[in-house]
Structure formats: C-alpha cells, structure tokens
Amino acid sequence: xxxxxxxxxxxxxxxxxxxxxxxxxxxxxxxxxxxxxxxxxxxxxxxxxxxxxxxxxxxxxxxxxxxxxxxxxxxxxxxxxxxxxxxxxxxxxxxxxxxxxxxxxxxxxxxxxxxxxxxxxxxxxxxxxxxxxxxxxxxxxxxxxxxxxxxxxxxxxxxxxxxxxxxxxxxxxxxxxxxxxxxxxxxxxxxxxxxxxxxxxxxxxxxxxxxxxxxxxxxxxxxxxxxxxxxxxxxxxxxxxxxxxxxxxxxxxxxxxxxxxxxxxxxxxxxxxxxxxxxxxxxxxxxxxxxxxxxxxxxxxxxxxxxxxxxxxxxxxxxxxxxxxxxxxxxxxxxxxxxxxxxxxxxxxxxxxxxxxxxxxxxxxxxxxxxxxxxxxxxxxxxxxxxxxxxxxxxxxxxxxxxxxxxxxxxxxxxxxxxxxxxxxxxxxxxxxxxxxxxxxxxxxxxxxxxxxxxxxxxxxxxxxxxxxxxxxxxxxxxxxxxxxxxxxxxxxxxxxxxxxxxxxxxxxxxxxxxxxxxxxxxxxxxxxxxxxxxx
Amino acid sequence: xxxxxxxxxxxxxxxxxxxxxxxxxxxxxxxxxxxxxxxxxxxxxxxxxxxxxxxxxxxxxxxxxxxxxxxxxxxxxxxxxxxxxxxxxxxxxxxxxxxxxxxxxxxxxxxxxxxxxxxxxxxxxxxxxxxxxxxxxxxxxxxxxxxxxxxxxxxxxxxxxxxxxxxxxxxxxxxxxxxxxxxxxxxxxxxxxxxxxxxxxxxxxxxxxxxxxxxxxxxxxxxxxxxxxxxxxxxxxxxxxxxxxxxxxxxxxxxxxxxxxxxxxxxxxxxxxxx
Numbered sequence: 001x002x003x004x005x006x007x008x009x010x011x012x013x014x015x016x017x018x019x020x021x022x023x024x025x026x027x028x029x030x031x032x033x034x035x036x037x038x039x040x041x042x043x044x045x046x047x048x049x050x051x052x053x054x055x056x057x058x059x060x061x062x063x064x065x066x067x068x069x070x071x072x073x074x075x076x077x078x079x080x081x082x083x084x085x086x087x088x089x090x091x092x093x094x095x096x097x098x099x100x101x102x103x104x105x106x107x108x109x110x111x112x113x114x115x116x117x118x119x120x121x122x123x124x125x126x127x128x129x130x131x132x133x134x135x136x137x138x139x140x141x142x143x144x145x146x147x148x149x150x151x152x153x154x155x156x157x158x159x160x161x162x163x164x165x166x167x168x169x170x171x172x173x174x175x176x177x178x179x180x181x182x183x184x185x186x187x188x189x190x191x192x193x194x195x196x197x198x199x200x201x202x203x204x205x206x207x208x209x210x211x212x213x214x215x216x217x218x219x220x221x222x223x224x225x226x227x228x229x230x231x232x233x234x235x236x237x238x239x240x241x242x243x244x245x246x247x248x249x250x251x252x253x254x255x256x257x258x259x260x261x262x263x264x265x266x267x268x269x270x271x272x273x274x275x276x277x278x279x280x281x282x283x284x285x286x287x288x289x290x291x292x293x294x295x296x297x298x299x300x301x302x303x304x305x306x307x308x309x310x311x312x313x314x315x316x317x318x319x320x321x322x323x324x325x326x327x328x329x330x331x332x333x334x335x336x337x338x339x340x341x342x343x344x345x346x347x348x349x350x351x352x353x354x355x356x357x358x359x360x361x362x363x364x365x366x367x368x369x370x371x372x373x374x375x376x377x378x379x380x381x382x383x384x385x386x387x388x389x390x391x392x393x394x395x396x397x398x399x400x401x402x403x404x405x406x407x408x409x410x411x412x413x414x415x416x417x418x419x420x421x422x423x424x425x426x427x428x429x430x431x432x433x434x435x436x437x438x439x440x441x442x443x444x445x446x447x448x449x450x451x452x453x454x455x456x457x458x459x460x461x462x463x464x465x466x467x468x469x470x471x472x473x474x475x476x477x478x479x480x481x482x483x484x485x486x487x488x489x490x491x492x493x494x495x496x497x498x499x500x501x502x503x504x505x506x507x508x509x510x511x512x513x514x515x516x517x518x519x520x521x522x523x524x525x526x527x528x529x530x531x532x533x534x535x536x
Numbered sequence: 537x538x539x540x541x542x543x544x545x546x547x548x549x550x551x552x553x554x555x556x557x558x559x560x561x562x563x564x565x566x567x568x569x570x571x572x573x574x575x576x577x578x579x580x581x582x583x584x585x586x587x588x589x590x591x592x593x594x595x596x597x598x599x600x601x602x603x604x605x606x607x608x609x610x611x612x613x614x615x616x617x618x619x620x621x622x623x624x625x626x627x628x629x630x631x632x633x634x635x636x637x638x639x640x641x642x643x644x645x646x647x648x649x650x651x652x653x654x655x656x657x658x659x660x661x662x663x664x665x666x667x668x669x670x671x672x673x674x675x676x677x678x679x680x681x682x683x684x685x686x687x688x689x690x691x692x693x694x695x696x697x698x699x700x701x702x703x704x705x706x707x708x709x710x711x712x713x714x715x716x717x718x719x720x721x722x723x724x725x726x727x728x729x730x731x732x733x734x735x736x737x738x739x740x741x742x743x744x745x746x747x748x749x750x751x752x753x754x755x756x757x758x759x760x761x762x763x764x765x766x767x768x769x770x771x772x773x774x775x776x777x778x779x780x781x782x783x784x785x786x787x788x789x790x791x792x793x794x795x796x797x798x799x800x801x802x803x804x805x806x807x808x809x810x811x
Binding site for chain 1: 590626754756
C-alpha cells in the first residue's frame with residue numbers, strides 16, 4: 001500500500017520526507033513502460049495520447065461509472081492531468097495547480113499565482129492545459145507569462161521567472177515539456193502582434209538556456225519572407241506542447257499564425273516560420289529543419305496541433321515519421337529526421353486549396369483570402385483541427401482526430417499595431433445553423449484515408465485517447481463523455497456530464513484499477529469499473 | 537440620420553454604418569440608440585468582440601449578441617460591467633482598463649445594444665388592420681401552438697414580444713413560408729441547432745413519433761410530439777430518423793387571403809409594443 005500524504009510520509013520516516021526524485025528524465029523516456037502513470041501532457045514524448053491499460057475494454061466499458069469527481073475554479077477546463085506515484089497534478093483556470101489523491105480525489109495542496117487584475121489574454125480565454133513534472137518539481141506556465149517551478153510535495157515555489165512581458169500580449173497556457181535538464185515552453189500572443197519564440201530553462205535554477213525566435217530578424221534565414229518591418233510584429237506563437245524523439249535527440253514544435261491574422265497585405269511573403277513545424281536541437285535551440293503547412297496564411301490557421309511521432313514502414317523501408325492533422329484541413333506525413341514531405345491529403349471539408357504539390361505546398365485557389373465584403377471559406381478560423389489532442393493507437397495503426405466541419409465568412413480590415421492591443425486586421429462570422437458539425441475521424445496513419453467516423457452535433461473542442469482496450473474516449477460540446485470501438489467507431493458508452501467537454505482524456509491505474517479521466521463544464525470526472533466502485 | 541433597419545444578413549448593413557454619423561436605431565422601449573462614433577465603435581467591436589461573437593454579432597465560440605434581449609443584460613450599465621469584468625466560468629474575458637478604458641467600454645456596449653436593436657422589427661410596411669388581425673389570431677386557434685402574454689400552448693415560438701423581434705416582412709414570410717428561416721439556438725449545450733425542427737422518428741420497436749426536436753446529442757434525442765408530449769429516445773433504439781430541414785410544423789395558411797395575412801402581420805407587430 002502506498003502512502004503519499006505529507007503527514008503520513010513524515011510519520012513513517014520519522015522526519016521530514018527526503019527530497020528524493022520522483023520522476024527523473026529516464027522515467028519520462030520510458031513512459032510507455034509504466035501505463036499506470038501519465039507523466040506528460042500527451043502521455044509520452046511521441047504524443048500518442050494512448051493508454052496501454054486494457055482492464056477497461058470494448059467488452060465492459062458499458063459498466064463504467066464515476067468513481068470520484070473534482071469541482072474546479074470557475075473557467076474553461078482544457079487541462080490534462082499528470083499522475084505519478086499515486087498523486088494527480090492538474091491545473092485549474094486560469095493558472096492554478098492542484099495536487100489530488102489519485103485514489104480518492106481529496107486535495108493535497110493547491111497553488112494559485114498572484115496575478116494583477118489587468119492580465120492580458122488577447123485572442124484566447126483564461127485557460128491552462130497542464131503541468132510538466134521532472135524529478136520532484138512541477139512546472140507551470142501562467143497567464144501573465146511566467147514559468148513557475150513548484151515543489152511536487154507541497155506546492156511551494158522553487159523559482160518563478162518572467163518568460164515575457166504580458167503587457168504586450170504574451171501569455172503561457174500550454175503544458176511545459178520536460179526534457180533531460182531542460183524545461184521547454186512556448187508563448188501565446190500572435191493576436192497581439194508579438195514576435196514568438198521557444199525557450200529552454202534550467203530545471204534547477206530557472207536560468208534561460210536558449211531562446212529561438214520563430215520570426216527571423218533581418219539577415220537571418222527566412223527574413224526575406226517578410227516585407228518591410230512586418231517581422232517585428234509577425235506573431236508565430238508557440239502555444240501548444242511539442243513532441244520529442246530521444247533517439248534522434250530532436251524536439252518538434254508547431255508554430256502559430258502570422259500577425260495580423262486576416263490582412264496579409266501588411267506582411268507580404270511566406271512569413272516563415274509561421275504555420276510551420278520546427279525540428280530543433282534541444283541543446284542549442286538551433287532549427288534543424290522546418291516545414292511550412294500554410295505559407296502566407298490569411299485565415300489564422302496556426303499549426304499548433306499535436307505532432308505525433310510514428311515509426312512505420314514507408315515504401316518498404318522502416319522510417320521515422322511525424323504526422324499531424326493540420327488546422328488547414330490537410331493531413332501530413334513527414335520524415336522526422338529530415339522534414340521531407342512524404343504525403344498529405346484533405347481530411348475535412350476545405351474550399352481554399354486544390355491540393356498539395358509534390359513538396360507539400362498548398363495549391364491555393366485564387367480568391368479565397370478575406371475581403372472587406374466577406375468571403376466564405378471552409379474551414380473556419382478555428383480550423384478543422386485545433387489544440388485539442390488527436391490519438392494514435394499502435395495496435396489499430398489508426399490516427400484518431402476530432403474534426404471541426406465548419407465554414408466562415410472572413411473579413412479583411414485595416415489595422416495598425418499598438419502594443420498590448422488586438423492585432424487582427426479583420427474578422428470572421430462563423431456559419432449559423434446545422435451547416436456546421438463535427439466528427440471523430442479515424443484515419444489510416446500512413447495515408448490519411450478515412451476508416452470510420454463518429455458524428456458530433458457541434459464542432460468539437462475535446463481531445464481523444466485510444467487505449468489497448470480497443471477503445472477511443474472522447475467528448476462533445478453537448479456534454480457527452482463517450483467511448484467508441486477503436487476498430488469500428490461503434491459507440492459503446494456515453495455519460496452525459498451536463499457541460500461542454502473541452503479537455504483531453506487520460507488514463508491511469510491505482511490499486512490495480514484502471515481509471516479514465518475527462519472534464520466537462522467545471523468538473524473533472526474520474527471513471528472506473530463497478531468492481532471497485534464502492535471502495536476507493 | 538436613421539439607418540434603415542433590415543432583416544438578415546446584417547453584413548449588408550455594416551458598411552452603411554461606416555457612412556453614418558451618428559448612427560441610431562430603435563431600442564426596445566422605443567428610444568433611439570445613438571452611436572457617437574460608429575466607425576470607431578465598429579472597429580473596437582471587431583477587434584475585441586468579433587473573434588468570439590462574430591463580426592456580425594451572430595455568434596461563434598461566444599453567443600449571439602445581435603439579439604433584442606441579452607440574457608445577462610438588463611441595461612447598458614450592466615453590459616458595460618460584463619465587458620469590463622468578464623463572466624466568471626465562461627470564456628468571456630474582462631476588457632480591463634489597460635486594454636479598453638471606460639469610454640471605449642461604453643462605446644462597445646452601445647454598439648452591442650445597437651446590434652441587438654437592428655433585430656427589432658421594422659413596423660413600416662404594415663398595411664393591415666391590427667384589430668381584425670387580433671380577432672383572426674384567436675379565432676384561427678394560433679394559440680394552440682403559440683403563447684402570447686401567457687395564453688396558449690408552447691409548440692412553436694412564444695410571440696409575446698414578436699413585434700419587437702421581427703419586422704413585417706419577416707412575419708409575412710413566416711406566415712406564408714414558415715420553414716424559410718428556422719431560428720438558430722445560440723445557447724449552451726445546443727448552440728448552433730435549428731429550433732422547432734420537425735422530425736419523424738421510427739423506433740426499432742416500430743413506434744412512430746412526429747414532432748419537433750427539443751435537443752439532441754450524439755447518443756440521444758429529445759422531442760415534443762404534435763400532441764405536446766415529451767419523448768426521450770436513445771439513438772441506438774431508433775431505426776429511422778428524418779430531420780425535416782426545410783419544413784415547419786406551422787399549418788399551411790393557403791386558405792388565408794392576402795388581407796388576412798396583412799391583418800395578422802399588423803396584429804403581430806403590435807405585440808411587445810402596445811397597440
């Protein structure tokens with residue numbers, strides 16, 4: 001039996017608990033070897049969001065019931081908890097970190113940053129997507145653009161650094177990524193015209209180890225893709241957690257939209273590295289390769305989607321791949337050693353490109369840019385995909401993508417940059433009525449071909465998780481937390497939670513019992529099978 | 537000048553606003569909403585509100601604002617408070633003094649109310665006799681499906697203040713071609729759904745239900761039958777489900793003459809305004 005309460009541990013040891021490491025880097029690399037835990041935002045460095053637990057499976061999922069629930073502070077819940085050694089670490093809106101007994105849901109501690117009432121968050125709500133854990137420390141980004149290290153046992157602050165100036169629109173909403181001796185974070189703020197970057201910090205001290213800007217300065221490679229001084233306010237935020245390949249020692253980080261969003265006249269050129277995937281050397285921050293999904297984007301189609309690392313045979317040869325379903329409605333397969341484009345195709349309704357050329361560059365249909373009068377284009381500014389997580393099952397070899405099927409009328413407008421003010425250059429009016437919808441789509445991971453889809457009434461904001469129990473868990477805007485058969489898409493279980501689901505499901509095991517976690521409205525629900533339902 | 541009021545799409549109206557200084561529109565009580573600097577108001581609205589609420593105020597990630605009655609707003613002061621402070625537990629942020637000062641908040645609030653006022657009915661073009669329309673409405677048993685001032689049955693939309701919400705042109709169309717424009721819900725867990733959508737459902741057991749959808753998710757559907765009974769169904773129990781988009785449960789009004797329709801329109805436009 002594990003005892004993790006502070007008082008209990010001190011009693012057993014007869015003194016204050018020693019500051020022994022809980023989750024060293026080696027455990028993060030080998031996360032797949034301990035499916036009872038959930039150690040990173042996406043479950044493993046490859047960002048599969050896949051659980052190898054199969055106690056809950058396609059034969060018994062219909063018996064699933066709530067074991068405990070936790071009611072959060074007011075706000076939208078877009079977080080994925082981490083579970084390590086019997087404790088769940090979860091963030092609450094806007095930037096609070098809470099430790100819960102993973103068995104009972106009872107709170108162990110709660111830390112809330114002191115933020116002024118004038119914190120900016122332009123273009124996104126007050127959300128936080130989770131923490132990173134390394135050794136005995138948790139790392140959280142805050143809405144006022146700080147990175148804070150917390151003692152995992154107590155929530156005490158070990159250090160607190162300002163990553164960037166919130167007064168000009170920088171925020172941190174993503175779950176940081178812990179590597180060997182580094183904490184990697186990105187920033188939000190393109191809608192305020194920031195110049196985006198990716199940072200690495202020393203886990204012990206908070207010292208900045210390197211910073212890589214996503215918009216090149218004059219003289220740097222790619223600076224000729226920006227007209228005039230537009231690079232200074234070019235956006236390219238880095239607001240979603242990247243992926244990591246320990247063998248190649250490459251860090252994969254998706255980059256957001258150029259600024260201003262909808263008026264491309266103000267930034268002629270391809271606008272590197274906006275809407276790109278960057279592969280970086282984690283020791284130096286050097287860009288090893290890049291691939292741009294949407295050159296000169298005028299629809300706010302950030303590439304901030306989860307980048308999924310897959311090893312597979314490609315044309316007869318084993319190959320290391322990175323795959324992603326982009327906000328622009330195309331699915332991409334790239335070689336993750338070189339960035340070479342291997343395959344891409346439409347996976348959701350789009351009306352802006354005829355397709356992709358042999359290098360993966362979109363063949364843009366003329367007349368699809370925003371106009372002053374308004375121009376109807378699929379997908380909407382929120383894209384076919386967004387930050388909410390896909391899942392990859394190494395068993396079914398399917399890529400599960402919650403998909404938004406929605407068009408919008410895009411408008412262009414004049415705009416002048418003002419620090420700390422919205423820098424959009426236009427707007428959008430999403431289509432009304434039931435012309436919009438959604439689906440969980442199961443795509444062949446190598447071809448992007450649709451294998452099955454489960455329809456959703458409303459374009460979703462919830463991630464999915466596949467499991468070794470032949471299940472895919474997901475959620476809907478209508479409040480359903482559900483499970484589908486991973487091979488066929490057949491719905492097997494549904495819980496009406498009474499509030500929109502906007503987070504990513506995860507799974508862990510405690511006392512030999514598998515748990516499924518998802519949130520809806522203001523509440524996080526933890527589900528299990530009834531064999532353990534009455535005994536927490 | 538007074539801006540010509542119109543029905544959807546509002547996009548046709550917004551360019552006009554740019555030419556108008558000041559712009560005015562009718563608010564529910566009948567007073568004019570005047571925007572001192574409509575161009576700046578529109579720019580501020582688009583920059584700070586349009587991303588979630590839509591450039592036209594028709595909703596998106598946030599709810600529709602171009603409606604006569606905003607659920608949390610009794611007056612402009614309350615609306616300014618919401619714009620300034622946000623709404624806890626939702627995606628609605630506060631504007632904060634650093635990003636919008638009090639003057640700008642007030643201007644945006646006025647613009648939002650103006651957007652709503654654009655949906656207010658244009659009573660011009662009414663040629664019928666409201667008194668005769670009143671008699672016809674109650675004689676024709678419209679109350680078997682609509683509630684006015686607490687009287688009637690709620691199968692179709694409540695009409696108590698329909699005269700504020702809808703203009704003569706819309707009402708005329710609603711009587712002659714009621715399926716042309718079903719209202720769209722922008723609230724909570726059924727955002728984006730057509731309201732009053734007729735449906736026909738056959739269950740695996742052979743039961744047949746005709747009625748109107750009340751709500752739906754991926755697993756269940758809730759409907760009201762033509763007799764007003766509530767039915768809850770699991771989709772796994774349904775053999776056939778027909779969503780009759782392009783249809784309405786409104787009875788055909790072909791037997792009504794043009795004069796009758798005009799009289800009904802005249803009566804309906806008085807509802808909420810007083811006659």
